[in-house]
Amino acid sequence: MMCNAPALAQRIVAEKALDTPLPGRGETSRRLHTLAEQCRDGIAVGRLVEAHLDADAILAEILGERVAPGDFWGVWAAEPPEPTVTAERQGGRWELTGAKPWCSGVAACTHALVTARDGELRRLFAVDLTQPGVWPERGGWAATGMRSTETGTARFDHAPARPVGAPGDYLNRPGFWHGGVGVAACWFGGAQKVADTLYAAAADRSDDITLMHVGAVDALLAQGQALLDHAAAEIDAAPKDEVMARRLAHQVRWSIEQVATGVIDRVNRALGPSPLVHDREHAQAVADLGIYIRQSHADRDLVTLGRLAAQECAARRDGSDGAGEQSCR
Structure with missing residues (x-):
C-alpha cells in the first residue's frame, strides 16, 4: 500500500517536529543533516518537507518573512515552454492565469511560491491555494517512483497573488x-x-x-x-x-x-x-x-x-x- 506522503509531510510540518535553521546562518550543516534524515526516513515525504523548508528560506531571504504556523507550502517553479502561467496587474493587485505543471503536493499544499511570466520577465509570487481561482489536477504520472508526492498541474484563473521581490529576485540570489x-x-x-x-x-x-x-x-x-x-x-x-x-x-x-x-x-x-x-x-x-x-x-x-x-x-x-x-x- 502506497503511503500518503503529502499527509505525512504536512503532519511533520504542522507538529513542528523540525527545528531547521535557515541556510547561511551558521548552522547549515544541521539543516542539510535534517533534510537528509527526512529522505532517509521516506524519500517522497522528505521531498515535500524540503519544499516547505525551501519556501520558508526564500521568504526569509527576499522578504524577511517566515511561513505561518499551520501552512504547508510548495515551490512550483518549473518553466517548460508550455503551458505557462502569466501575471497581470488588475487594479491594485496581481492575478495569475494559466497552468503550472510539475507541482508536488498539488492537492495538499495550502500555499505555494509560483513563478509566472510578467511580459518577458519572470517573477515569483506567493499564492493562497485555498482561494477560488485555484484548482489542482492529479493524474498523468505513469511512473512508480515519486508517485505518492501527488505531483500534478495547478491551474489558475485570475487568482490573486502577492509578488515576492522584484523580477529576477528568485534566481539571482x-x-x-x-x-x-x-x-x-x-x-x-x-x-x-x-x-x-x-x-x-x-x-x-x-x-x-x-x-x-x-x-x-x-x-x-x-x-x-x-x-x-x-x-x-x-x-x-x-x-x-x-x-x-x-x-x-x-x-x-x-x-x-x-x-x-x-x-x-x-x-x-x-x-x-x-x-x-x-x-x-x-x-x-x-x-x-x-x-x-x-x-x-x-x-x-x-x-x-x-x-x-x-x-x-x-x-x-x-x-x-x-x-x-x-x-x-
Whole structure:
C-alpha cells in the first residue's frame, strides 16, 4: 500500500517536529543533516518537507518573512515552454492565469511560491491555494517512483497573488543555490535509505562479493557526507557570495548524483533482484530516488560547471602575476 506522503509531510510540518535553521546562518550543516534524515526516513515525504523548508528560506531571504504556523507550502517553479502561467496587474493587485505543471503536493499544499511570466520577465509570487481561482489536477504520472508526492498541474484563473521581490529576485540570489545544495542533501538521504538494505543483508552474509559492495557503498556515502559538510562550511563562511554558491551547488549536485547512482548500482549487484521484487519499501526507495535525481539537468549542469570553473581559473590567472596556473587546481 502506497503511503500518503503529502499527509505525512504536512503532519511533520504542522507538529513542528523540525527545528531547521535557515541556510547561511551558521548552522547549515544541521539543516542539510535534517533534510537528509527526512529522505532517509521516506524519500517522497522528505521531498515535500524540503519544499516547505525551501519556501520558508526564500521568504526569509527576499522578504524577511517566515511561513505561518499551520501552512504547508510548495515551490512550483518549473518553466517548460508550455503551458505557462502569466501575471497581470488588475487594479491594485496581481492575478495569475494559466497552468503550472510539475507541482508536488498539488492537492495538499495550502500555499505555494509560483513563478509566472510578467511580459518577458519572470517573477515569483506567493499564492493562497485555498482561494477560488485555484484548482489542482492529479493524474498523468505513469511512473512508480515519486508517485505518492501527488505531483500534478495547478491551474489558475485570475487568482490573486502577492509578488515576492522584484523580477529576477528568485534566481539571482545566493539562496537559490543554497536550496540546490539542500536538494542534493535529500538525494544523499535517499541513497542512505537504499544502502540500508545492503547493510542489513551484510549482517547475515559474509561472502567476499557482498562485503566488497558494502565497502564500496560505505566509501561512497563517506564521500557524500564529507562533500555536504564542506558545502555547509563554505555557505556559512560566505552566505552572500552568489558566484561561489553557484559553482558549489553544481559541484555538490553532480557529485551527490554520482554517489546515489553508484549506491543503487552496488546494492542491485550485491543483492540481485530479490529485494526489488519482494521488499516493497526498498523497491519504492530505488524507484523514488531514480526519479528524484533526474531533477538535475544532467550533462547540461556539467557544461555549466565547466564554464564556471574555466572562468574562475581565467580570472585568477589574469590577476595572479604568474601563479595562476597553480591556483586553478
